[in-house]
Amino acid sequence: MEYKFVRTTCPYCGCGCEMLLEVLDGKLVGTYPSKSGSMNYGKLCIKGWNANEFVHSPDRLTKPLIRKNGTLEEASWPEALDFTAKRLAEIKETHGGDSLSFLTSARCTNEESYLMQKLCRAGFGVNHIDHCARL
Amino acid sequence: MTNSIPEIEDTDCIFLIGSNTTEAHPLIAHRVFRGKLKGATLIVIDPRKIQLTLQADIHLRINFGTDVAFINGLMKCILDNNWHNPEFIDERTEGFDQLRKSLEGYSLKRASEISGISVEDMVKVAKIYATSEKSAILYTLGITEHSHGVDNVKSLANLAMLTGQIGRPSTGVNPLRGQNNVQGACDMGGLPNVYPGYQVVTDDNVRAKFENAWNAKLSNKVGYMIPEMMDRLIDGSVKGMYILGENSVMSDPDTHHIRRALSSAELLIVQDIFMTETAELAHVVLPGACWAEKDGTFANTERKVQRVRKAVDPPEGAVPDWKVISEVGKRLGLNMDYSSPSQIYDEMRKLSPSFAGINYERLESGGIQWPCPSEDHQGTRFLHQGRFTRGKGLFHVINYRPPEEMPCADYPVLLTTGRRFAHYHTRTMTGRCPTLHNEFPTPRAQINLSDAEKMGLKDGDLVKISSRRGELTTPVQPGDIVPEGSVFMDFHFMKANPNILLGTSLDPVSKTPDYKVCAVRMEKVIEQNSATQSITEG
Ligand code: SF4
Numbered sequence: 001m002e003y004k005f006v007r008t009t010c011p012y013c014g015c016g017c018e019m020l021l022e023v024l025d026g027k028l029v030g031t032y033p034s035k036s037g038s039m040n041y042g043k044l045c046i047k048g049w050n051a052n053e054f055v056h057s058p059d060r061l062t063k064p065l066i067r068k069n070g071t072l073e074e075a076s077w078p079e080a081l082d083f084t085a086k087r088l089a090e091i092k093e094t095h096g097g098d099s100l101s102f103l104t105s106a107r108c109t110n111e112e113s114y115l116m117q118k119l120c121r122a123g124f125g126v127n128h129i130d131h132c133a134r135l
Numbered sequence: 136m137t138n139s140i141p142e143i144e145d146t147d148c149i150f151l152i153g154s155n156t157t158e159a160h161p162l163i164a165h166r167v168f169r170g171k172l173k174g175a176t177l178i179v180i181d182p183r184k185i186q187l188t189l190q191a192d193i194h195l196r197i198n199f200g201t202d203v204a205f206i207n208g209l210m211k212c213i214l215d216n217n218w219h220n221p222e223f224i225d226e227r228t229e230g231f232d233q234l235r236k237s238l239e240g241y242s243l244k245r246a247s248e249i250s251g252i253s254v255e256d257m258v259k260v261a262k263i264y265a266t267s268e269k270s271a272i273l274y275t276l277g278i279t280e281h282s283h284g285v286d287n288v289k290s291l292a293n294l295a296m297l298t299g300q301i302g303r304p305s306t307g308v309n310p311l312r313g314q315n316n317v318q319g320a321c322d323m324g325g326l327p328n329v330y331p332g333y334q335v336v337t338d339d340n341v342r343a344k345f346e347n348a349w350n351a352k353l354s355n356k357v358g359y360m361i362p363e364m365m366d367r368l369i370d371g372s373v374k375g376m377y378i379l380g381e382n383s384v385m386s387d388p389d390t391h392h393i394r395r396a397l398s399s400a401e402l403l404i405v406q407d408i409f410m411t412e413t414a415e416l417a418h419v420v421l422p423g424a425c426w427a428e429k430d431g432t433f434a435n436t437e438r439k440v441q442r443v444r445k446a447v448d449p450p451e452g453a454v455p456d457w458k459v460i461s462e463v464g465k466r467l468g469l470n471m472d473y474s475s476p477s478q479i480y481d482e483m484r485k486l487s488p489s490f491a492g493i494n495y496e497r498l499e500s501g502g503i504q505w506p507c508p509s510e511d512h513q514g515t516r517f518l519h520q521g522r523f524t525r526g527k528g529l530f531h532v533i534n535y536r537p538p539e540e541m542p543c544a545d546y547p548v549l550l551t552t553g554r555r556f557a558h559y560h561t562r563t564m565t566g567r568c569p570t571l572h573n574e575f576p577t578p579r580a581q582i583n584l585s586d587a588e589k590m591g592l593k594d595g596d597l598v599k600i601s602s603r604r605g606e607l608t609t610p611v612q613p614g615d616i617v618p619e620g621s622v623f624m625d626f627h628f629m630k631a632n633p634n635i636l637l638g639t640s641l642d643p644v645s646k647t648p649d650y651k652v653c654a655v656r657m658e659k660v661i662e663q664n665s666a667t668q669s670i671t672e673g
Contacts, residue, residue, distance in 0.1 A: 006446035009433050011426040014312035015140065015162040016435025016502070021427055021446040028427060028447055038501065039140055039435065045161030052427065055447070059409055061422035062452035072420060077454065084419050085466035087402045091375045097354075101364040101373050104325035105380030106314035108423075108456055109431025109443055111479040113316075113323035114331060115460040115471065116379055120358075122351035123467050127336050127358030128373075131325045132314070132381055 001025060007034060011107070012047045015039060019048060028052035088123075097124035104131045137307035138271060138517040139437045139504065144169040146305035148267035150260075152180040152202065152291070154275035155553060157187055160311045160436075163273070176263050180205070182551070183581075183623060184616045193260060196618065198251040199549055200538035200652045205257070206290040207535065208246030210297055211238045212261035219265065223299030227523065230530035234293065237532040249535065265298040269305040275313070289531040296528045302519040312436040319434035322490070322505070323483065327358030332487030348486055350470060365396035375402035379456060380423065382411040389604055390635045406459060423456040424449035431457070431476045432498065434505075438515070440493050441502035538652040542620065546602060546654035549621040552633045579612040581623040582657075587613030590659050597660040600624075602653055605635035608660060622657060 005020040018037030022030035031052045033044040040048075064080030065072040075083070091099055104116035113131070120129040143149065143166040156164040164187065171177050171190055179191040180202075188194040197205055213219050214235060224231050243254045264270045272291050288310075295301040295308045312318050324331040334341040337355055346353050359367065367373035369392075376397070397403055397416045405417040414420045428449040434440050449455065457476055464471035473479050477495040484490045492507040492514075503514040518524070542549050580598065592598065595610045600622065609624065617623045624633040637653050 006444050007442075008427070008444045008446065009315070009435075009441045011315050013160055013315060014317060014436035015160050016315065016433060016437075016439060016441055017162055018441065023446050026447055039437075039439070040162050043162060043165065047161075055425055055427050056450075057409075060450050060453060061408060061410060061414075061420065062450050064422060065417075065420040067418045072415075072417070080419055080421060081459075081462050081466060084404055084421070085463050087418070088375065088377070088404075088463070089467060091402055095374050099372065099374040101359055101367075101376045103361070103364075103376070103378045103381050104320055104323075106317040106320045107380045107426075108316065108320075109426075109429070109476065110316070110319040110323050110434060110440070111431045111476040111483075112379065112456045112460060113320045113325045114479060114483045115457055115464070116377075117324040117331070118349060118471070119377075119460055119464050119467075119469065121330075121345070121353055122349040122469055123464060125352055125354050127327045127354055127356065128364065129325055129358060130327055130361045130364065131320045132317070132361070 005032070010044070010048045011051055017044055017048050019044060019051065021052060028055050092124055097126045098128075100124050100126065101128040102130075104129060106132050136309040136311070136437045137301060137519060138305065138309055139439075140166055140435075142305040142517065143167060143271060143273070143309075144173060144175075146170055146175050146267075146269045146271040148176045148178065148263055148270035150178050150180075150264050150270055150272045151187065151191075152272065152274045153287075154273055154311055155181070155183070155185045155187075156273070156275070156311065157185070159275055159313065159553075163311055163436075167273075176267070178260055178263065182618055182621070193256070193263075195252050195256055195260065198249065199551060199621065201250040201535070202287045203290050203533055204246045204535040205250040205252055206287075206294055207238065207241055207533070208243055208250065208252075208254075208257045209261040209264070210234070210294060211241045211243055211246070212258045213265045213297060214238060216258075216262070218262060219297050220299035224297065227299075227302070228296050228528040228530060230532075231297075233532050234297075234530040237534075264294070264300070269303065270298070270300040271306055272300070272308045273311060274309070275311045286533045286536070290533050292528070293530055293533070296530060301528075302517070302521065302523075304517055307517060307519075310436070315435070316433040318436055318438060319432070319440075322434050322438075327360055330486070331483050332489040334487065345486060348482075365393055368396040368399050371399070374400065375404075376400050377404040377406075378413060378417075379406050379460070380408075382407075382413050389637060390632065391605060406456060408453070421459050422453040423459060424453050428453070429455040429457070429476070432480065435502075437504060439502040439504045440490070440498065442495070442498045540603075540652065540654050542654045546656050547620070548600075548655050548657050550600070550602070550624065550633060550636060550653045550655040551617075551621060552624050552626055552637070578609050578625060580609045581617045582611050582613050583617055583619045583621070584613045584615060585619055587611065590657070592659060599658045599660055600633075600636065600655050601658075602636035602655045604637070607632070607635055622655065 002025055004023050007020055010017040010019055017040035018034035020032045020034055021028055033042050035042040063074040064077055066075040066083055102120040104113045117129045140163055149167055149170055177191045178193045179188050180195045180197050182197055182199050247254050291308050300306045329335055330345055342353050403417045404419045405414040406421040406423050407414050408423050408425050426443055427446045430445050431443045432440050433443055461471040461473050488508055489506040492509045492512045493503050507514045592611055597608055598611050599608050626632055
C-alpha cells in the first residue's frame with residue numbers, strides 16, 4: 001500500500017489556494033487545504049475541497065483521434081503526432097504561416113503556455129496566439 | 136493585481152465593483168470579510184443584490200453598463216471638494232490638466248440619471264474612497280466583460296491615481312482573474328502582442344533576442360485576437376487552428392458563429408482531457424493530462440508563481456500537454472527537446488527579466504510574486520512603489536458610451552451573465568464532480584419577483600428567452616437579486632447556455648465581447664412538463 005500527500009495548487013480559480021492531494025495506491029482519494037499556504041491558510045472553497053473528483057472520471061480521453069471519412073477514429077500517438085505536424089506544415093507551405101492560429105489555455109501550466117507561443121511564433125513566423133484572458 | 140490578496144484585510148476602504156466575489160473568488164471574499172471585521176468600510180457597486188451586499192456598508196445598485204458615467208461622477212465630486220492628492224498627481228502622473236478640464240462641465244445630475252445612483256451617494260462614496268488612509272479597488276469581469284471594458288479599467292486607474300490610492304500596501308487597482316492560470320497564460324506570452332514577460336513583439340531588440348534563442352525568423356506584426364481568428368476562419372484567410380484546453384464552442388459568445396468558424400477550418404487540432412463540444416469538431420484530438428498528473432507552475436491573480444506537482448499518473452494513453460506540444464514542435468524541426476517542465480521554465484526565465492529570479496528550487500519553499508529580476512530578489516508584493524512601470528502614470532479622458540445593445544420594444548429585458556459558486560466555466564470538470572453536480576444540477580435564470588408575478592411564474596417554471604441571435608429555454612428563480620426588467624444567467628450548462636443569445640459587439644481595443652449586457656425577450660413556456668424533462672437531462 002502506498003499512501004501519500006502531494007502539495008499542489010488548486011486548478012479552479014485565480015485565488016491560487018494551496019492544497020494537499022491525498023493519494024492511495026496511485027489514485028486520488030481526497031483533497032485537503034494546506035495550512036501553511038499564505039493565500040488560504042488552511043481553507044478551501046467547495047470547488048477546491050472536491051478538486052480530486054473529476055480526475056479519475058471514466059469520460060477521460062485516453063486515445064488520440066483522427067477524423068477519417070467524416071468520423072473521429074482512434075489512432076496511435078505516433079500516427080496522431082505525425083499527422084498533426086504534417087498537416088500544419090502543409091498548410092504553412094501552401095497558404096503561409098499567416099493562415100494558422102493558436103489558442104493556449106488559461107487552465108494549463110505556464111510551461112505549456114510558453115511552449116504553445118513558441119510553437120506558434122518560431123514554427124510559423126506569426127503572432128497569432130491568444131487565449132481566453134478576456135473571456 | 137497591483138497588490139496582494141492578504142493585504143486586502145488591512146485596508147481602510149474596500150471598493151468592490153463588478154465582482155461577485157463570494158461565488159467567483161471565495162477565498163478572496165474571505166479576506167474581504169476579515170478586512171471588514173478589522174474595520175474597513177465595504178462599498179459594493181453592483182446591479183445585483185449579490186451576497187456581499189448583505190455585509191456591505193454601502194451598496195450602490197448601479198444601472199448595467201454605466202460604470203464610466205459613475206466613476207467620472209466620483210472624480211468630479213473628488214475634484215470639487217479638493218479630496219484629490221496633488222502631491223501624488225504632481226510627482227507621479229501626467230495628463231491631469233486634460234482630465235480636470237474634461238470634468239469641468241460634467242453634470243453630476245446627468246451622471247446620476249445614467250447610473251441610477253443619487254448625487255448624495257456619489258459624494259458619500261467619493262469622500263470615503265478618497266480620504267481613507269488606504270483604499271483598494273477590487274474588480275472582476277463585471278468591469279471587463281463589456282464592449283467598453285477597457286474604458287472601465289482606465290477609469291478605475293484614473294480614480295486611483297487622482298487620489299494616490301496606488302503604489303502602497305493595501306491600496307491599488309486589483310483585477311481578480313477568473314481562471315486559475317489566466318495570469319500565467321498572459322505572463323507566458325499567450326497573447327498576440329507580447330512575448331513572455333510582456334516584452335512587445337514590435338520591439339526590434341526584444342525580437343532579436345528571441346530570434347537568437349529560438350533560432351527562427353519572427354514576425355514584428357501583432358497577431359490576431361480570438362474574435363479575429365474566428366472571423367478569418369469564416370472568410371477563409373485562416374485555415375488551421377490548434378486549440379489547447381479551451382472549450383471555445385461553449386465559452387465564446389454567439390455560439391452559432393463560433394461553431395461555424397471552427398467547422399470551416401481545414402485543420403482543427405484540439406488537445407483536452409475530455410471530449411468537449413469543441414473537440415467534437417476537430418480533425419485531430421490529442422488527450423492531455425490534467426493538473427494532478429503533471430509538474431509545472433501556475434500564477435495566481437496576485438502574480439504569485441506557484442508549483443503544480445504530479446500526484447498520480449495520467450490514465451493510460453493520456454500524455455502531459457508539455458510533452459505533446461514539444462513532440463509536435465520537434466517534428467516541425469524546432470528545438471523543443473525537453474526532459475522536464477523545470478527545463479522549460481529555465482529557458483523562459485533566461486529570456487524574461489520579470490521572471491529571471493524564479494526557479495523550481497526556490498519555489499519549493501513557497502510561491503514568488505513577479506517581478507523577480509534575480510535569484511536573490513524576494514519578489515514583489517505590490518506594484519508601482521515609487522514609480523509606475525511606464526514612468527509616469529497617465530490619466531486618460533474617458534467619455535461614457537452606452538452599451539451597444541440596450542432593451543427596446545421588441546427585446547425589453549436586459550440579460551446579464553456570470554458564474555455560480557459550485558461550478559466552473561463550461562462544467563467539463565465540475566459537471567463530473569458528483570458533489571458539485573448535486574449542489575447545482577440544473578441551470579436557473581434569476582429574475583425579479585415582481586416580474587415573476589406579472590408573468591405568473593413561480594420557482595422552477597420554464598421560460599423561453601430569445602434575442603436577435605437565438606433562443607433557449609430555462610427554469611427561473613424569482614427573487615430580489617436582480618432588478619426589475621433584467622435576467623441573470625450562468626453559462627455552465629450547454630442546454631441553456633446564454634452565449635447563444637449574446638451579441639458579438641467587442642471592446643474596440645481589447646476585443647472582449649460584451650457578456651454583461653444584451654437585450655432579450657422572455658415568455659412563459661406553456662407546455663411546462665415536457666420541456667422540463669429536456670432541460671434537466673442537459
Ligand atoms: S479552493 Fe476555491 S477559492 Fe481557492 S483557488 Fe480553488 S476555487 Fe479558488
